[in-house]
Amino acid sequence: MRYDVKLQIEYEYAGTSDHARNLLHLLPAEIPDRQRIAASLLTVDPVPQERRDLFDFYGNLMTFIAFHEPIDRISLTLSARAERLLQPPGLEISPPLTALAREIGEVRRLDGTAPHHFIGPTPRVSPDPAMTAFARAQVTPDMPTLEAVRALGRALHGEMSFDPDATEVDTPASEAFAARHGVCQDFSHIMIACLRALGIPAGYVSGFLRTIPPEGEDRLEGADAMHAWVRAWCGADVGWVEFDPTNDMPAGMDHITVAVGRDYSDVAPVKGVIRTAGEQDTSHSVDVIPLPAA
């Protein structure tokens, strides 16, 4: 499936500033056998004095920009043509939860795909007794890991209600879980906390969803802005599996990946603040239009 993706983010600043430096995670990356990027263009207005693209620890593309002249707004526009590839049906044989720890221990690697980075507490996801108890109630110890991931995702989707106005970007997952509502970021952080409580390595995926659903299907939640979902490591054979708890579905042909990390803090689309204080206003819009089959 091929898509034209358009993202527009505007920041307006109440006070002008002499120096600004930002780190962007907006450019989607090539993922072998999964996602191809035919073209992508990130336009920054005004044109920054410094700009540089680099791969981060997890293999995501990040863009550094810096302004050394006073600015009072930034506009970021991403245009990309992305193709999501149909994945061959993967192995369904994942180890039972009780055996997962040993499989993790046998991985002697530290690169960005190693499961070790995704188990302990991370800046935005800490263990929480309520989420741990909820997670444990959804599974049995001998359940295969893959099944546990799906069961938990389904349970969470049933438990939580989607509410775009209930939480802020820095609402802790435990708070969103206690109130049983939130947006895709909250759903994802909660599911990550629950998975890690079960000993399943889990990370955060940022990306886009197709805006208009195929005929006869419902529009997916989270298509109006950048979306987020979860990836879980289900043993050495199955590897990483992606699941969208906001829509209770595996992340598939409708999901376009921008970046992966331990939690939101690794993949925040725009990082860095302007030096001077002042209220800043933002707007954010996304369009993901499917292209006719080639």
Next chain:
Amino acid sequence: MNETQALRTNGTPPLLKGYAPRPGTADELIDADGRMRPVWDGFVSALGALSKQEIEALFARGTNYLRDAGVYFRQYSNDPAPERDWPFSHVPVIIHEQEWFSICDGLAQRADLLERVMADLYGPAELVKGGHLPAELVARNPRWLRPMVGITPASGHFLHVVAFEISRNPDGTWFVLGDRTQAPSGAGFALENRMATARTFQDPFPRANIHRLAGFFRAFRAALDGLSGAAGKRAAILTPGPGNDTYFEHTYIARYLGMMLLEGEDMIVHDGQLKVRTVEGLEPLGALWRRLDSEFADPLELDESSYLGTPGLVQALRLGTLSMVNALGAGVLEMRAIQAFLPRISEVLTGQPLKLPNIATWWCGTEKERAHVRGHTAEMMIGEALASDLPFELGATTAQGGGFRSSAQPSIDAWIEEEGGNLVAQELVTLSTTPAWENGRLVPRPMTVRVTAARTATGWTFMPGGYARIGSSDDLSALAMQRGGTVADVWIMGDAPVAAESMLGHSSALAPRTGTLPARAAENLYWLGRYVERFEGAVRLLRAYHLRLAETGDRKDPRLVQLAKYMSGFGIKTDEAIPAALTNLLSSARNCAGKVRDRFSIDGWNALSDLALSLDTIRGTTFPGDAAAHEMGVLLRKVTGFSGLVQENMYRSIGWSFLAFGRALERADGLSSVLATFCEADQPQGGLDIALELGDAVMTHRQRYPIDASTGTVTDLLALDPNNPRAILFQLKEMLELSRMLPGSSAPGRPTALTRAVLPIETRLLTAEPGTLRRKNFTRLREDLANLSNLLSTLYLR
């Protein structure tokens, strides 16, 4: 040898009577055979020749030195005044140089090993792939910084300064309790320890054979200069700021080495190069000695909640334009659990065993280790595997000797099973003891020695002694300073006199360093000048008020009403004798001074502290009227004392110019405001007297003018008289002079923008017709001064 035997046969010297190390414990003074180690001979016989009273008088000299030098550390607590006097133990630890050299040989091997482990953890991770270090210990460690993976340091090395905490086993050999690689502290305090023992133990104490500390600092300074690379790039020290527990040391070292002390906000990254914002614009930095924990150094790529860092710093490191001492992420080497693997890693990487063993450590991540630990809990302490705490820094969730330190815990076995790889067990060590002076006699107390090493072009160089921790009791945790531990000097003693050297005595140190003033330091000095002057103005106003209140006893007196109304315009209330506004002004001044302690004399700081103490004492105990007027007089004398220190003793640097400019501007503004208010015909009688009093010119006016005060004579004396040091014109002349000392001239001899702005104001006053200045003139003058302040900020302070 003969001497010690003589000592033995003649019996114990009286000083050592009752000095009895515990059996099974090594002691620094007494060896395993019960004999005094020869290296202590000279010290013990010199001290033994003195009476108890004489000894305590000597120790008092050291204590006084440290207090006068303002040495403190910060106790982390909710206490509003958490600065504590330096807890100094006067008796030094004495170690023979032969023993010391062999310790340093072992630690140099260890430093090289740590460098290789660091290079691997931020590079190929072969140690993990080879199974020599569990991946989870690295991946779950918050001090292992992913953005730094793959970045090769510009200098070719990750570690440049490392400290080790060591002690002596019961069998007399030395071992390592922990490594400090993040941002080791102690070197500056060691210098102060040495200054204190130098004051304490003068003749007849034999000191010629003690190794000096200065050579180490000279070598380290040279190494830092070497790291800063290309000409024109400077080396600086990065501090978290006054809130840090060892901030005193940062300011002390910066002064001692003549280096800039910077906070994150002093710098920006510009075209991939780290630069410091100075009053002369952006200047490139080539090397940074970091006293700030890595995680906080760059909010863009590291801890995003940090206010202490500089956005883009990691990018500058990635581009290799900056050397960092030590590399960001070096804190990962401090985790307790790594001690379990280092002995094996040494053999794997170098083929050699560790020359100096480290504390026996078991990581509870495998069933085999857990079983061993469960069987030996009585001889172990068990705590967090990833913590970087030293073994004697025990938290609430630490088990020690088979029991928990806090009671609300389950059984240790269940805890080990549940937490597994989150835990590490370390041998419950017996530290050696060393003499400490308590209640008039020497007693053995547990100790550890901190050894600091710095990388130079020719290898690791070690600071010879200077710093030991002394426990207040036999409990291991009593070593921590936050728990009552003290600190002693360490003397490394040779058999022959060592060459004398100090930073000052060396020829290369004679060339003055050209000072660069960070913009933030200039800003704090400028506002310090303004706040102190504003404080003085407020004190004068309050004195004028309470003098008149004492005279009339009537708050409805028109002069009192007028004064109260005037002061309320500045937020100064008159219903209390010592209003809160006064305290606030002084806090603002101290706050500014506290941020520039590396550029500010200790006497000046003490004078400000003394003022704050006085204010605190009289608050709430002073009644309005006569008593308040009297106290204001006392405060005025003290604040004048501070100004005298600044005027007489502070070096005429650019920094001083900012302070003096702030003071002159504030004084001109304060007086303009007074003249605009109290010299008009619509004022109650006595307004002119008030103005003269606030301008400190009552006597002068009487001498200069044979007539009663009039608006004309008062404004002439307070605004236009160039010989009156409090007159407005005098302030403008001062500001003009100062503006010429500041940078920013377009060409040699050309006036700066600030000079061009001061000149017309000065000229206007200079050419004003005597006796004609009125309220509107002073109001305009105040606007001009406000614009001048803004201009100064724009030109120099950002």
